[in-house]
Amino acid sequence: MERLRKGLLDFLGFALVSILLVLSGCGGGSKSKTLYIFNWTYYTPDSVIQKFEKEYGVKVVYDTFASNEEMFAKLKAGGSNYDITFPSGDYVSIMIKEGMLEKIDKSKLKNYGNIDPAVLALCDFDPGNQYSIPYYMGAAGVAVNKTKVQNYDKSWSIFARKDLANRMIMLDDMREVMGDALKYLGYSVNTVDQKQIDEARDLINNVWKPNLLKFDAEAFAKSFAAGEVWVAQGYAESIFAEVDKANWKDVDFFIPKEGGPSYLDSMVILKGSKNKDLALKFIDFIHRPEIYAEFCDYFGFPSTANVPARALKKGESWYRPEDLLNCELKKDVGADLEKYNAAWQAIRVGK
Missing domain, CATH: 3.40.190.10 (Periplasmic binding protein-like II)
Known part of the structure; x- marks a missing residue:
């Protein structure tokens, strides 16, 4: 009986270790995680995605849409596996009202202070940026x-x-x-x-x-x-x-x-996201000055949202911030x- 009990304890111990190993490989470790992004076409450089993947040891799945209406319709129809999407301000407001977004813990965003206060002041669609972080204004x-x-x-x-x-x-x-x-x-x-x-x-x-x-x-x-x-x-x-x-x-x-x-596109975390912490890391990564400058240079954008990135931009822009003066969000x-x-x-x- 003692041998039987010892054998059972050994088996249970082995099983417990096996379960822990499986869990560490399937979700407990960041290397196995995948971040699902739903974004506009031509809106995040591959080089930025690759740098994020390498730094955090994760995979990014990047799907695209062509309009806010298309994005919203797909999500409402059940496209719920995404972690992050990039709606314009009017649709941020709609998605908040529809209960589609997670609140954002800004205490985890080290680079939030890089965002131009003038841009933040335009976010009346989400006062205090509880659900959204500005990505780009153009x-x-x-x-x-x-x-x-x-x-x-x-x-x-x-x-x-x-x-x-x-x-x-x-x-x-x-x-x-x-x-x-x-x-x-x-x-x-x-x-x-x-x-x-x-x-x-x-x-x-x-x-x-x-x-x-x-x-x-x-x-x-x-x-x-x-x-x-x-x-x-x-x-x-x-x-x-x-x-x-x-x-x-x-x-x-x-x-x-x-x-x-004009548009003020924002990064939002979708309700039910399985990778909220990783999504926050991506949002914070985007607003590193050198990353934001790379994003703007790649697409020929002026750095409208990130102040320190303006000094790091190397390329020309297809239009100037002042060209937006007659535009309206x-x-x-x-x-x-x-x-x-x-x-x-x-x-x-x-x-």
């Missing part, structure tokens, strides 16, 4: 192929030019395109006035849309780089990522003089978003 603009189009006004009115019909493209993004039209008409990108929204709808539908090849938020940059279109509304980082570097001199990218919607318009949805539906179905 704006979509217009890219022109100067070898095909020589004379043009740096205005949204370029999309009214019938001589460029079927050679122009705009984003398939409701708040961006509607915001462009509203600013061109002298209104706020956040108006909830039905008459103003209708006026913007009619401008797009009757004046701009007939000259467009299509609305496209995914392949607009590829279409521009391939010469399929000569004028493209979109993001500078996407355009220059697709255009061969030897041809960059032939591209003029500008923020129209009327301004337009998109905000959550609440139930009035349905007015935009109806206008956009009329534009997209051609009514």
